[in-house]
Amino acid sequence: MNAVFLDRDTFNQDIDLSAIEQQCSNLQCYAMTQQTQIIERCKNAHIIISNKVMLSAATLQQLPQLKLVCIAATGTNNIDLIAAKELGITVTNVAAYAKHTVPQYVFAQILAYYSKTEQHNRNTQLGLWSQSEIFCVLGQPMYQLANKTLGLIGYGALAQAVEKIALAFDMQVIIAEHAGAKTIRPGRVSFEQLLTDSDIISLHCPQTPDTTGLINAKVLKQMKPTAMLINTARGALVDNSALLTALQTGEIAYAVLDVLEQEPPPKDHILLNAGLDNLKITAHIAWACQEAQQDLLNIIGQNIESFKQGENLNRIV
Template sequence: MKIVCLDRSTIDESINFKGIEDQAENITYHDFTPSDKVIFRCKYAEVIITNKVVLTKAQLEQLPRLKLICIAATGTNNVDIEAATALGIKVCNVKSYSTPSVAQYVFSMLLEHMQKSAHYIANTRQNHWQNSPIFCHFSLPINELSNKVISIVGYGEIAKAVERIAHAFGMKVLIAERQGATNIRPERVSFEQALQLADVVTLHSPLTAETAGLINKQTLALMKPTAILINTARGGLVNSKDLLSSIKAKQLGAAILDVLEQEPPPQDHILLNTVQDNLYITAHIAWGSLEAQQRLVDGIANNIASFLNGERLNQLN
């Protein structure tokens, strides 16, 4: 099999690709592939590995040797699966590889906000403790997670991992029903109630036409002024303009974002051109522990092996 990896630089250089390489007669790695180079680089490929490089119908129609597309992620919006199906090209993704990593991120960032660890480490390095007239030195309040209400929006595998950790901290967990649902499923609360009661709202929904802009001026207004919003799902779930207005007006306690609508974001993105102590933004890193990245690559290897054996592991079409 001739395999072409279109964006190897999205995976850490320490990650072992041997499981994939063992199945390839020839494998070519590209750090990143712009759209106008896809056809040239893949014209002889039988298998394409892509993390975020988009594969369109027009491109796939010009790749007659292509048999399998391996998406190096769970999300599939970068590949025209309908076109691939019509052309007889199989498409696979990898599920569950990032669950521990994303759940860990949610609580590492939440704990940093509540505990102020970086602030207090810096204080000690700056001799504030050493110069204190008493045995300790407090300059910012510290809060506990215990007995706080965490509302989970979207209830897939990652959300369930977050739920387990929240219970371990003694938090009260609410599972939000879909917005606009007329029937509330057992052990869930309405979307509106989940926002109203939450000390923490964590988003784990896919981005669809129904969920785009889910967090906006109206839904933010439902939340407590001390509430914390966490988004590790998709940037498009949150209206950035409305979020910034809410934070500036102190209508929200804090926002922790690992994703934005466009990635990488433009230099002039409104959330990146403001200084707010209660706004934390990281560069889509929640998924990417080294362990998760290795599970991802091993999952791709398993998908290729399954395809070669005539099986359908993780096939989407």
């Protein structure tokens, strides 16, 4: 089976593709692919591998040999699933590959903020320790995580892994019910209670019509003024203008964003140009530890093997 990888450069170059190559008679990789290049590059493909390249109904209809689309991610919003089903094209994705790396990122950011590691390292680099009249340089206050409350919005595999680490730090963990829900499931708290009780809120829910703009001005006003917000899920969960105002006015203390609503973002994005010390933005890398990247591509190989054998591993349609 002929396979085409449309956006190979969304993975580090030293990540091994052999698990995929073993399942294909030919694998053609392109660094990136524009919409106008898809048809020509994939006209003989039985399999397309795509991380973020959009595959519309119009595109799929022009690829009669296509049998399988392997999404190199968990989210499938870059393919028209209805059209794929109508055309008899199988679609698979990859889940749980980042079950260690995303929680590691979340706590790397939490620990950096609560322990002020960057600031204390800078104090030493500036020579303040050598100048100190006492044995240490206290500098900015640090705070322990024990007994702090971590609120999770979304409770899939990643959130559960974050919870496990939090409990090891003797933190309190609460899980939000859906916003606006009339009943509260066992083991959860209302969305509003999570906002008011949490010292840290970490987002792990999918982007849907109900969750787009979930973190808005009203929500931010309900959070503690000392609260930290972390978003490793989807950028559109957060209202950027509302977050900027909340950080500028002290409605919340700190925010870490690994995702934005447009990726890559424009140079004039309001958050990238905010110049705030209490906002940290990284370039959608929480998932991208070397091991996670390798696991993801290995699972794609397993998905292809499963498809060839008539099985349904990680099949979406």
